Amino acid sequence: MQSPRTTARRRTRAVLALGAALVAAATGLLAPSAALADPTTSAQARALMQEAAQQLTVIDEQLHEAELVVAGQQRTAAEAAGKAAAAQAALDVYAPRIRAIVQSGFTAENQSRVAAFLTSESADELVRQMTTLDMIAAHTSATISEVAAARAAAQQAQADADAAAAQAQAGLEQLQAQKAEAEKKVAAYQADFARLSAAEQAAVTEAVAGPTLQAPRNLPMPPGAAGAAIAAALAQVGDRYEHAASGPDAFDCSGLTSYAYAAAGIALPHSSRAQSSLGTRVSRAELQPGDLVFFYDPISHVGLYVGNGMMVHARTYGSPVAVTSVDQRGYRFGVRLSG
Structure with a gap:
């Protein structure tokens, strides 16, 4: 044994x-x-x-x-x-x-x-x-x-x-x-x-x-950590993508989500796959603002759902932090960190 x-x-x-x-x-x-x-x-x-x-x-x-x-x-x-x-x-x-x-x-x-x-x-x-x-x-x-x-x-x-x-x-x-x-x-x-x-x-x-969308204005923010995380992530729109970066001026995908939730007082591991094992898994139809959304098999990308079918994410080299549609190739599931 x-x-x-x-x-x-x-x-x-x-x-x-x-x-x-x-x-x-x-x-x-x-x-x-x-x-x-x-x-x-x-x-x-x-x-x-x-x-x-x-x-x-x-x-x-x-x-x-x-x-x-x-x-x-x-x-x-x-x-x-x-x-x-x-x-x-x-x-x-x-x-x-x-x-x-x-x-x-x-x-x-x-x-x-x-x-x-x-x-x-x-x-x-x-x-x-x-x-x-x-x-x-x-x-x-x-x-x-x-x-x-x-x-x-x-x-x-x-x-x-x-x-x-x-x-x-x-x-x-x-x-x-x-x-x-x-x-x-x-x-x-x-x-x-x-x-x-x-x-x-x-x-x-x-x-x-994904196609870059206008960052939402006057979007109803959920209370608590989810709302604080969304606000922090949206404030980074336009910042450059950089491997292993978690702010304040450059991010990769899990660096952005961990930065956003750190602003809400929640520590996340700097890894999309590790983040995907946290919280409660939800389907596309169940997504709520503040949920993490994951892509590809195995998991290799994460974004932050902001509502109305949109997410904010740091995607790859040459692509700054942006708001895009959550409905993209490779979508797997969402994760809710808090009830």
Whole structure:
């Protein structure tokens, strides 16, 4: 039977490895400089850019999940280091007792018993001295046993701390490599996006992010956290898209929703897939202002529903934060964070 720790470590490695695989698998797709040399029409070029933008979104989401895993590893390492320090401190408490035992003649039990026999003046006194010696010996043995147990605990805690620190460092190094590879793909995408005409850029942006709508004015705001989150998100319309950004001037999709709900006093993980597991799932027909809305399978995009069939979201590179229709390709479901 596998221990929970073993299962968790395997799941951690799987998430990090999947992120690396996605980055590697995208190498051909996200190298538009070579790919865009082949298209013979602007429509083909736009199609390639749309596909590349979608793949970047998947990679971004996978990096977010890996970041959460590494953050968890780092917390585990810090907790393990704290336990190791506490175990060592508990062991250090015994140091004065061990010195006293070493310096005491009671450690030489046979010599003490002979001395008791030679110095006792009666049988009763000898019995009392021998009983006292037995009690001291028992206390000494108990202390030594406690020290042994404390030392074993300290050694195990330190070994756990070392293993957790090594795992956190390995995860961090792998994540950094994945980020560096993803940044190359982003740079290639952005370079080729810039090569498109203004009309082609607009077409790609609309295909990927949906048609931009006028930010609603005088929209009835729901009470509480939902209303505060909507107001915060709408205030960011026009801000640029940037991977891993969560404000105040740039956002990615889950960065925007976590920023919006943070303004309402609710902390959300910076990951669309992690956010999709929160709250209560609702259908398209049940959507209410303030609900989170999720897209694609697996989940790789999130927006904030503002009502009247509209959402505000940060979609992808070259597409600023905007209000669009919620009815877009890849829609999956909504999530309500509060009743």
